[in-house]
Structure formats: C-alpha cells, structure tokens
C-alpha cells in the first residue's frame with residue numbers, strides 16, 4: 001500500500017517542489033502555470049492508461065495486457081499475473097471436462113443428465129443412439145417428448161427408481177434397454193441406459209424353454225396322478241406295501257404338479273409382453289378372505305390375527321396381489337411351530353401402503369436373507385419339502401412386487417420370527433383416509 005502511494009505521489013511532489021522553486025525565483029504566476037501544465041500532462045497520461053485498460057477489458061480473452069509506466073506498471077503486472085492464472089485454471093477445467101466427456105463417451109452405457117423436470121442437460125453418444133436424441137439440438141427438451149413409450153413415461157411419473165426398467169423396442173424395433181435413474185446433487189438425475197437386447201433374447205429363450213417344458217409336463221402328470229389316485233382308492237387293494245407305494249407316488253406327482261404350476265406362474269410374470277392389468281383392489285376385503293383361508297390352513301394350530309389400520313384402495317392386479325399375499329401368509333403358517341402367533345397387517349408408512357406378515361416362527365439367519373427370493377433357494381430343504389414347498393414362492397412374490405413397483409422387505413431374527421413386508425409406492429394408493437384400527 002505504502003509503495004502504491006510512494007509511486008503515485010512521487011511526480012506530483014517533485015513538480016510541486018519545482019513549482020515552489022519557480023515561485024521563489026520567477027514569481028507566483030509562472031509557478032502556477034508551470035504546475036498547471038504539469039497537472040494537465042499528468043492527467044492526460046493517466047487517461048491514456050485508462051483508455052488502454054478499457055480497450056483491453058473490451059476483449060480480454062484475445063488481447064494482451066497493456067504496459068504502463070509508474071504506478072500503472074504495478075497494476076498491469078498484477079493484472080497480467082491474474083489473467084495468466086485464470087487462463088491456466090480455465091485450460092485445466094476444459095481439459096478435465098474433455099477428459100470426462102471422453103470417458104463417458106467410451107462407457108458401454110448411455111448416460112443422460114436430466115434436471116428436476118426431466119429436461120435434458122447433457123448426454124453421451126450412446127444415449128443419443130438409445131433414445132434417438134441429438135445432444136446439441138435436444139438440450140433443454142423434456143426427455144418424455146422424445147422417448148414417448150408409455151412404460152417409460154409412467155416409470156418417470158411414479159418417481160420410484162429402486163428397480164431398473166426394461167424397455168422393449170425403445171427406438172428401433174428389437175432394441176431392449178435396461179434403464180436406471182440415479183438422483184444426485186441438486187435435484188439432478190443420471191439416466192443410465194444399457195442395451196440388453198442380446199441378454200434379453202437369451203433370457204426369452206430360457207423362459208420359453210421352461211414354460212414349454214412345464215406346459216408339456218402338465219398333461220402326462222395329470223394322467224399319471226389320476227391313475228395313481230384311482231389305483232390307490234381301489235377297494236380290493238390289499239397289499240399294504242402297494243398302498244403305501246401308491247400313496248407316495250400320489251404325493252410326489254402332486255408335488256410335481258405344484259412345481260409345474262409355480263414355474264408356469266413365474267414364466268407368465270416374467271413375460272415382458274404380459275403387462276400388468278391394473279384395476280382397483282380393495283385390499284382390506286381381499287385380506288379378510290385370505291385371513292379365513294389362512295385359518296383353515298393353520299387348522300387352529302396358530303393364533304392368526306388380521307390388523308387393518310389403513311383402508312386405502314390399491315391400483316394393481318387383484319389376482320397377482322392375492323397370490324403374493326397368500327404366499328407370504330402360507331409361508332408364515334408353514335414355518336411357525338404349533339402355538340405360534342401370526343399377524344397379517346395392512347397399514348401405511350408415511351404415504352406408502354404396506355402389507356406385512358409377522359410370525360413368531362423359526363426365523364432366518366442373516367446370511368440367507370439376501371438369497372431367499374432366488375428360485376429353489378431354501379434355508380432348510382427337508383423342512384420346505386415337509387411343508388410341500390416348491391422353493392419358488394418368494395421368487396413369485398418378488399416378481400409380483402416389482403410389477404407393482406413395490407419393494408419386498410424381509411426382517412428376521414433366528415429363533416424369534418420374521419416379518420415379510422411389501423411396500424407399495426404412494427402413487428399406487430387410491431386414497432381414502434386411514435380409519436380406526438380393525439383387529440380380528
């Protein structure tokens with residue numbers, strides 16, 4: 001600061017001293033004139049530097065910082081240093097951005113950045129291919145104007161992105177995309193799209209194969225089962241060994257029939273062409289029926305209670321929901337020892353409707369929980385066979401839940417019991433205000 005004033009006032013003081021000398025030797029008028037001329041020249045020089053600065057500021061990116069004498073030298077040197085630093089940082093930022101763009105362009109997935117209103121902010125070349133976009137032209141456009149598939153529009157509208165969406169025929173016929181939305185930062189969304197056409201084709205082949213085999217097995221099984229039952233019921237069948245063998249054969253063919261039925265149910269649920277047929281479902285009424293069926297399955301071996309703390313109606317498929325809820329209730333009955341308690345409830349978590357079944361049964365060790373919904377995964381094979389289980393029940397429940405954009409949550413403590421819950425998105429709730437608890 002001191003240096004600045006020293007440089008700024010050096011010449012005015014020098015000329016003031018000279019003017020005083022002139023005053024002493026020649027007179028006051030000459031001294032005033034001399035000092036006035038100096039001030040004028042001084043002012044003109046400063047104005048020229050200001051003009052140079054103004055000229056540079058008008059296009060500071062292209063022009064070099066001007067040079068100047070005296071105090072201006074210091075100002076321009078600092079300015080020059082700042083500009084160099086700024087340019088260096090700018091170049092670093094541009095390089096980092098290019099790096100990012102190159103990296104995201106090399107990704108095997110489409111990446112699109114959307115704002116809170118689903119307007120496109122940026123996308124990589126693969127995303128352009130997947131949705132038929134032109135990144136430069138379509139910036140600021142709502143993605144749903146350009147990718148209009150109803151499933152995609154509904155997926156965005158539901159705001160429930162925990163499960164990816166499989167979109168068939170996204171742009172060209174035959175293209176199948178797996179779409180995931182990841183919220184980040186300040187209400188931004190990262191839309192990741194992956195071409196799974198090939199995987200989907202293999203998966204379809206596998207599904208068709210399982211469905212066809214199951215279908216083909218159905219008729220012979222029904223015939224064999226019919227004969228076994230007829231033979232078993234024949235009055236003149238005396239040999240107890242034969243009777244026992246026929247009884248076992250009957251049990252096994254029934255088991256195979258249940259397996260075939262579950263496999264066919266799974267194939268139907270997995271079929272991407274089999275869209276969810278939505279209707280309004282009165283869950284409370286459905287649960288009252290399932291509660292009665294549960295009581296006859298339990299045959300008074302358990303205390304089976306029903307708690308309806310929500311009266312909300314659900315937008316979903318009644319048959320599928322019946323199958324999912326029924327599966328969880330029958331599992332609770334099968335895996336809870338005699339005398340145990342089971343609570344079936346329909347309630348709300350915030351604005352999300354929740355169906356849950358809580359039992360005081362055998363419980364499940366934590367390492368098994370993540371794998372329970374895999375096909376044929378059983379914690380205890382012999383127990384599952386004893387109860388007539390196929391090992392497909394929870395896989396079916398999970399599929400039905402995801403077709404309703406719901407989440408299957410499992411909480412269990414070994415030896416104490418388990419709670420299986422299906423948490424539906426708020427958007428599936430056709431609201432009626434929560435009523436008083438009804439416990440049966």
Ligand code: ADP
Pocket residue numbers: 331332335336359361362363364372377378379380384385388389390391392393394395418
């Ligand atoms: P399963 O037909 O064998 O019952 P599921 O898919 O319905 O097949 O269930 C998978 C496994 O999860 C079962 O074999 C059982 O070990 C376990 N399981 C399911 N429900 C319960 C429950 N309520 N309590 C304890 N274990 C359970």
